[in-house]
Amino acid sequence: MREVVLDTETTGFDAVGGDRLVEIGCVELINHVPTNRTFWKYINPERDMPQAAFQVHGLSAEFLSDKPKFAEVADALLEFVGDSPLIIHNAEFDMKFINVELERAGKPTIPFARAIDTVAMARKKFPGAPASLDALCKRFNIDNSNRTLHGALLDAQLLADVYLELMGGRQAGLVLTEEITVSVDLDFTGGRRSASPGITLPVRPPRPHAPLPEELALHQAFVAKISNAIWLKA
Template identity: 70%
Template sequence: MREIVLDTETTGFEPATGDRIVEIGAVELLNHMPTGRTYHQYINPQRAMPQDAFEVHGLGDDFLRDKPVFAAVAQAFVDFAGDARLIIHNAAFDMKFLNAELGWAGLPLLAMDRAVDTVAMARRRFPGAPASLDALCRRFGIDNSARTLHGALLDAQILADVYLELIGGRQPDFGLSSDGAQQTDTAVAWRPSPVPVRCRRA
């Protein structure tokens, strides 16, 4: 079974009022094991980056100015996602933005039933407990020390670890399959790796 763990960063909260995606990060899982394949793209939102969004993402107008617009990279994202199930933290938010951008690019929309919401999973498993990505990292002992800013690829990599914990599935660190056979080196060695630091505006 192929799954894509993904995250987006945006200029705000509502595409209907002009907010756009500025970054997509995605990690491929095969039978609940990371394959090492990722997708990562910065995107020019074609609008000024609000100060509050800049403070969260560290992505400023100067950095994004020479990046491609979504329409130019939309097909590459669609091809990477394929028909896989989409694992997303607060799925309604990311799916709303992805489908808005795909619609503007003239491409078919993503079916909502493809998305698995890890926030909903966490709330079912731990009723009343915080369900943020940081809170789940603390609960499961997942190292998120590199998460000083919200970055889509790093968040997707961390979410992949969180998702594996939530489903109680095979853990990459253990190096064993369900029948005791050792996994491939790619699966065993995988760890969320820091994304290169972006230059911030003064």
């Protein structure tokens, strides 16, 4: 089962009234386990950056001025999310912005029914408790110390961990290796696709097992005592 955890950053709260997307981050889950596939793009909003929004995510209009416009990354985004369910914190907000941008770019919109809202999940599971991403990270002992500012990819990675906890938590015995996050650039505008068509799971790096000199000496002494030893025929 494939799911995509998604987060965005914007210039404000009014998708219809002129606010725009400035960052999109997506994390792939297979059977509720993060793979190393992500989609991450900064986006030129083609407008100024309000100070209130800048204080949230730290993305200035100057920084974003040379980044691609949404229409240039729309196909790559749609390719990455495919027809998978979308895991989103406050799904109505992000889905509205994405679909307004897709309409503006002349692309098909994404049905809201595909979105799974983790805010609603948290409020149902913990009635009356805070349901912000920071509050849920604290509840589940998820390290969010790097979240000094909002960032779409970082928040999507944190949300993936929160979502798995809301679903009942991951079995400790299944966490065999450290998860490795790789940013996958699916930019088709230049005819290049750098993402692998398969899914690569993180693996433990190889460990050397070379024998020690004293171990080699003991082995040679042992072989010398054996009649017609096969090691001497090699």
